[in-house]
Amino acid sequence: MYKFNDSTNIVHKIIHSFVKNLDILFFVILVTLKVLFYGKQIATNFFSYKYIMSPVIASVLIIVGISLLFKNKRRTRFLYILNIIISIFIIADLAYFRYYKDIISIGAIRNAFLLGGVASSIGSLFKATDILYVIDIILFIPLMRFYKKANRKENKLVTRVVLAAVIIFGAGALNNISISKLAKDQPGLLHTMSNRIYITKVLGSINFHAIDAYQFTKNTINNMKPLPKEKENQIKSVFNDNLKSETNNLKGKAKGKNLIVIQVEALQQFVINAKVEGKEVTPNLNRWLKRSRYFDNYFYQVAAGNTSDAEFLSNNSVYPAASGAAYYLYSGNKFNSLPKTLGDEGYYTAAMHGYKNGFWNRNVMYKAQKFDDFYGETNYKIDDKVGLGLSDKSFLNQSLEKMKSFKKPFYSFVVTLSSHFPYDDVEGYEKDEKFNVGKYEGTFMGNYLKGIHYADTQLGMFLDKLEKEGYMDDSLIVLYGDHNAISKNYIQQLYDFVGEKEPNDMKWYQLQKVPMFIHFPKDEHKGVDHTYSGQIDLYPTLANLYDLPKEYMLGNDLFNSKNTKVTFRNGSYTDGKVFYVSWTGDYYDIKTGKKIPENEKVKLEKEKSLKDLQASDDFLNHNLIKKLNIGK
CATH class of the missing domain: 3.40.720.10 (Alkaline Phosphatase, subunit A)
Known part of the structure; x- marks a missing residue:
């Protein structure tokens, strides 16, 4: 098996760096493509790859930044599992959209147990083309085994933390530009989550589910507090x-x-x-x-x-x-x-x-x-x-x-x-x-x-x-x-x-x-x-x-x-x-x-x-x- 080392040869360094970060490269490309393709599928009319590209890549890079906190093998496993989770959510979102013309939310997931007995209804909403969202996961199983055995040099903890911080804050700032623009263009939309399709169409699936989870948690906490008298009036x-x-x-x-x-x-x-x-x-x-x-x-x-x-x-x-x-x-x-x-x-x-x-x-x-x-x-x-x-x-x-x-x-x-x-x-x-x-x-x-x-x-x-x-x-x-x-x-x-x-x-x-x-x-x-x-x-x-x-x-x-x-x-x-x-x-x-x-x-x-x-x-x-x- 080829051993990756600190060769002084610049070509070897480039090859080593490329192979060392293949898991990140594949994750960014594949997940970005899935989110973009999904966005196109739920668009009823207007859809712009140019408009959505920035928040989609930013949301993917935030996940990559978090993965850098782990050592190589755990990082690869983390990204692989996140790819599976994102793909499952996209397929579930598509099935939900085909029936309800909406995007699945945490509240809808909580309702899942109320829908027992309608398996035939749910099954009919899936299409053969949905397999495209998981085919890479299946094909990567043997490659994962080989890749985890590769001798990839580990970065020191301080290096990993610094890299993670730079990517998370950089991607977060880029993401915030898109979110702030949406909040300005559609006041109250992100608070009420009343138009989930539009949010997903302009921010991407990952951002939508992150915002949905945030709003759900915030609303749950806020609902435990009494309303101000002014609000009641x-x-x-x-x-x-x-x-x-x-x-x-x-x-x-x-x-x-x-x-x-x-x-x-x-x-x-x-x-x-x-x-x-x-x-x-x-x-x-x-x-x-x-x-x-x-x-x-x-x-x-x-x-x-x-x-x-x-x-x-x-x-x-x-x-x-x-x-x-x-x-x-x-x-x-x-x-x-x-x-x-x-x-x-x-x-x-x-x-x-x-x-x-x-x-x-x-x-x-x-x-x-x-x-x-x-x-x-x-x-x-x-x-x-x-x-x-x-x-x-x-x-x-x-x-x-x-x-x-x-x-x-x-x-x-x-x-x-x-x-x-x-x-x-x-x-x-x-x-x-x-x-x-x-x-x-x-x-x-x-x-x-x-x-x-x-x-x-x-x-x-x-x-x-x-x-x-x-x-x-x-x-x-x-x-x-x-x-x-x-x-x-x-x-x-x-x-x-x-x-x-x-x-x-x-x-x-x-x-x-x-x-x-x-x-x-x-x-x-x-x-x-x-x-x-x-x-x-x-x-x-x-x-x-x-x-x-x-x-x-x-x-x-x-x-x-x-x-x-x-x-x-x-x-x-x-x-x-x-x-x-x-x-x-x-x-x-x-x-x-x-x-x-x-x-x-x-x-x-x-x-x-x-x-x-x-x-x-x-x-x-x-x-x-x-x-x-x-x-x-």
């Missing part, structure tokens, strides 16, 4: 602003009537009134929409909590967590929820879902929100499975039987399951009826259409049975979709289905609507309402109809608020005229579909959205419901 002001109502339209209209809310898994608006091979995808929902007040500009506003976030928004009218799932993070909080306020009015309240009781921490969170009972998987006979578990057909039939025994008036919160991603139980969807999806047969979109057609059939029978049993005469029925169905991974299939030839970020956002309708007894107040709205608006709307207190809400009463606005967890917003897309910083005129320059008005609206999100976070993180005394 600011939060109180945000909530009080939402109490203002210009009219009392339909106030108390539903007082004393039962309330049945149906949250439908992965129901997006683009399937409403759509046809495939001449047949309606959702004939039953289409029929009931005509008999109801239908809100056709209703958006989901979920974050990492997905289905559970939709429940949280609808029952509490505050925003989901910036990182992680509200159902996990805030299960120890006090809530002024819809089931609580109805319970205070003498209602019996029950949540109903045919899946695992502990999934998304429901068994704990439903109690925290003051539901009297939760009927989960253990309360149903699992006699027919479709998708992840109990079929919607059996679940809805059994739920109706349970409702017959409920003390009136009651509030039933019903959550369906069968149309859950990845929509691969085609055999289950077609047990009772074959649905011809034409050219989409065998595709992701085709499977989804079959899944949602199956759900529509079961929902139609359920609603018809409610009418036959007389519930429609003394009940308000609300139905809405919980979140998107088509992840970005299959977005081209969505564009093809809706006939979108020139997609952009605003058009993608406009497709993130979910249907929502409110059915009144005797089909009163039916019609289409074009108000721009979101899931956070459901509770205040129902509070008006049931004449309930409206404190601690950040949503709008859709029957009385004229200037509604939809704010999304990532800081994007729309007021029905302008659409702001936070991850690109672009504003669009909805009417023309064209980009418009930032002006003082839209800038103020953007800042107000961030303030609302921050107020919601502080309100929840510090469990302020007893201290604020909203409305007083």
